[in-house]
Amino acid sequence: MPSPDNFTEETSSEKFATSADARNQTTLNQQDWLFGLRQKVDAWTAAHPVASMGAAPERDVAMAQVLGAGFAAFVMDEAPALIAGREQSEVAPTATPILVWITDAIGMMAAATMIEPDAPQLLAVPQPVFDRWMEQHPDWACNLHVEHIGLFSPLDAEDERLLSDAQRNLVGQWWVHRSGMIWGEDAGHEARHLWRWFDGAFSLVEQSLGGAVVY
Numbered sequence: 001m002p003s004p005d006n007f008t009e010e011t012s013s014e015k016f017a018t019s020a021d022a023r024n025q026t027t028l029n030q031q032d033w034l035f036g037l038r039q040k041v042d043a044w045t046a047a048h049p050v051a052s053m054g055a056a057p058e059r060d061v062a063m064a065q066v067l068g069a070g071f072a073a074f075v076m077d078e079a080p081a082l083i084a085g086r087e088q089s090e091v092a093p094t095a096t097p098i099l100v101w102i103t104d105a106i107g108m109m110a111a112a113t114m115i116e117p118d119a120p121q122l123l124a125v126p127q128p129v130f131d132r133w134m135e136q137h138p139d140w141a142c143n144l145h146v147e148h149i150g151l152f153s154p155l156d157a158e159d160e161r162l163l164s165d166a167q168r169n170l171v172g173q174w175w176v177h178r179s180g181m182i183w184g185e186d187a188g189h190e191a192r193h194l195w196r197w198f199d200g201a202f203s204l205v206e207q208s209l210g211g212a213v214v215y
Contacts, residue, residue, distance in 0.1 A: 026137035030095050030144045037100075037123065037133050044129050050108045060106055062202035063175070066195070067150045068110035070179050071101050074148040075122070082146060082183055096121060097183075098145040102130050107151055127151060140185045147182040149190055159192065162210045172198030176209065188215040 026033060053061055079099055086097070101111060101124040111124030125133075139145055152175045155163075159176055175197065180190030191212040194205045 025141060025143065026139055028137055030098065033137060033139065033144050034098050034123065036137065037125065037130075040129050040133055041123065041125050044126055045108070048105065048126075050105070050112050053109060053113055056109060058200060059173075059197050059202065060109065062197070063106045063152050063195075064110035066177060066202070067103060067107045067152070068114055070150045070177075071103075071107075071110070071114065071124075071148055074101075074150075074181065075099060078181060079146065079148075082181075086183075095144065097142065098123060099148065100125055100130065100145045101148045101150060102127050103149075104151040104153075142182065142184045142187075147188070149178055149180040149182070151178050152176065152195075153178060159194075159209060163194075167194070167205060170196065170198075170205075172196045180213075182215065186215050189213065190215075 028036065051060070053064060056064070083096060099122050101107065101115075101122075103111065103124055104126065108124055108126060115122045115124055134140075155174050155176055159174075173196070175195045177193040177195055178190060179193060180188060182188030189212055191208040192210065193207050194209045196203050196205050
């Protein structure tokens with residue numbers, strides 16, 4: 001199997017490809033693409049040990065449960081329907097796509113209880129790791145994989161602007177749950193759900209804050 005260092009070397013040569021398709025699509029096959037990405041995830045995990053659900057703070061466990069439920073729905077419901085559609089398409093890739101969960105440290109904690117370390121077609125990846133990997137070995141058309149987005153982030157300035165007056169008056173910690181799916185270049189959807197942590201309880205305040213986005 002190739003080493004992670006080999007992937008960096010291949011990236012340098014890919015940058016000088018003359019074909020637009022070569023620049024926009026990795027030359028790696030699906031097995032090597034997954035292997036290389038898995039190595040990057042393993043390196044991240046070694047540098048950022050993932051907490052166990054039993055030792056994590058109560059709020060983190062509640063967030064992990066939300067993210068885990070979203071990924072489970074993706075694997076059991078959304079992904080099979082998508083794969084069936086790909087198989088019926090004359091232009092679809094022949095390979096069964098890798099199901100990549102783009103997430104955060106909380107999601108990685110949930111994934112540790114849901115995904116076997118060597119699962120052949122499932123992988124949870126911290127967002128910065130995946131973004132960097134896609135820069136080096138792009139698969140924007142999703143010939144090799146499809147993406148589930150499931151992570152939490154604090155409210156940004158745009159989220160703050162969308163809060164109602166009643167929501168602004170509520171006490172607690174606010175979080176946005178980013179949830180969505182990408183199955184091709186300019187093909188996917190994403191929504192931002194507003195959650196509140198207060199007095200030991202994590203509650204959904206508003207679905208699709210600002211409306212869902214369809215690519």
